[in-house]
Amino acid sequence: MAGRELLRRPGRALLTMVAVALATALLTALVAIATTGRTRVLDQITHGAALAGISVAAAAPNPADEGLDDPTPGHSKILTASAIQAMKHLPHVTAVVPIVQAEVIVIPPAKALAGAHLGGGPSVTGSYGDNIVGVDLSRSSSLPISLVVGKYPAVGSTTEVDVTAGYLNHVGLGVAAAHEVIGTEVEIGAFKVLSPDFRIGFRWSTLQIVGVVDQQAGSGDFLAYPGLVRADVQWTAGGRINGDTDAPRSPYVGALVEADQLSNVGEVRSGIAAIGYSSSAPEDVIVSVEKYLHVIELILTAIGLVALAIAALGITNALLAAVRERRREIGVMKAIGARDRDVMRAFLVEAGCLGLVGGIFGTAVGIVIFVGIGDFANSYLTSQGLRGVPITLATDIPVGAIVGAALVSIVAGAFPARRASRLSAREAVEA
């Protein structure tokens, strides 16, 4: 019945719904953009790690910098497996991801065409020294690692690797051309000192590059699963017994600890310090930035809500006009037994229908606007060699926009509905 009543004045109903749709579209787009912007900004601060993520260094805590987000670590200290286990048992810790790292010689493919050979390995002309970082990439969403292009190595792979912008520089590519390295191979050699004449022995791996990342998990241009890196670390450590005192005594160069929430990061860091290690986390920066972002979100949401309020006034006006036009029909409804609340309900349903239909169309338009702006922003960012923004929309935004539009419309319809319900049944017999 509500739909039929609305269709009696299709022009008015359409214009009212368009107003609601435009307001909902604006609200949806603004909230979605604000939310995405917030995610991107925080992602930039944390380098893609969890907001409550903590970096643990293989160093003792520095009492002078206690409480700072990014303290200067104390003296180097071996990060042992038992220390990592102890961190896992700290209160509020949800995950501990150890980081392994190996020193390697890198031979990019374009430079491996000619040159001398050492110990029967491949050409080393154009080679350079670097690190390969090993971390459980299946937990990449909690780590300070962001995929720029391509993908992460297959789980547990010892033949696939991701590279950073540093590697791209070595092969003469800019970040904008990052996709060109995908599918190419790179030779990586772990080395150890061979006794007694300090000859160097290599353990070569031919790895396929599957992605380009921005990572702060460790210091190196290569990122792989720990299995591959651990083998290199063991190879290098094998030289120590022959006199290489710089060879690592622990595979771990650090760890990433995730607290259950941002407010517990301080307590977890204290626990890590008590175990004997230095840690850093951008908690204070995040808290400050979140406050600013929250203000921006509120402003954008308020703009959308003002638009919705204007649309709501349109609904009120349209329904007041309908009440004026249908005085006699309302009287007739009462004359055949409708109660005040029956009449009120009929008008509220009409208002709700206007809001619901307008909200659905508006939300759809808002999503299109959001995706369009996201695509435009991404094409600009990638052309500048920057990571793009995730064009994903949390379900609660469109659902909230549609439900909100319907509810606001019902509230807007309450006044005319009440006026209609209070009309006298006598209207039915007035000529």
Add this chain to the structure above:
Amino acid sequence: MSEPSVLVEGLSHRYVRREGTLEVLRDVHLVLERGEYVSLVGSSGSGKSTLLAVLGGLERPQSGRVTVAGTDLASLNGDGLALYRRQTVGFVFQHFGLLEALTAFENVELALTLNGVPSSVRRRRATELLCHVGLAARLSHRPHELSGGERQRVAIARAIANDPDVILADEPTGNLDVEAAETVADLLSSLRRDRGCTLVVVTHNPLMASHADAHYALRDGRLTEVAMQVADPKGRSGYELA
């Protein structure tokens, strides 16, 4: 002796307006037995519509006593009056009073819906009622697709949907041509015969009035019984005091 279908004792009604108090009904008395059919005439503003509104529960009686089908209307609150309008009285208006957005079927069904009749029952009953008034082929037509006579028959079907005790009709043939008026007059008249309804019909149509058992006139808010004159050769009619 059974209780009268309609009992009005000492009913007075006034409207307070900015320009002064307007007394539209003065000490009205009316007793109608079940199945009685009365016509009511009066000049514009004489109080006919107000009397129908009070009898129909659209307005509360301000003074005196009004009892319809054993219900004292002064004792009813808002919901009670709505229930009374749903179950005890049926209205037929000069302007038909159909909801333009609904089909003929839905207009009749609405009265049943408001009375809480289950869906399957009301669908069957609405169809039966429209067939009864000769509109079996017009169930899905909207009011604007129907002639005046057909609209009024839909209104009558709606008025009797919940088997009311009393039918209140306000100039039911006022907007109809002669042929349609005859059909409506016959249909309304049949209601007391077939259903035992009491009818109070405001009409200036002699054909309509000719079906009535008694004729009343309102003058200056006072109700008096009148005798009906035979229509003159030009088709006009008049009333004289009994």
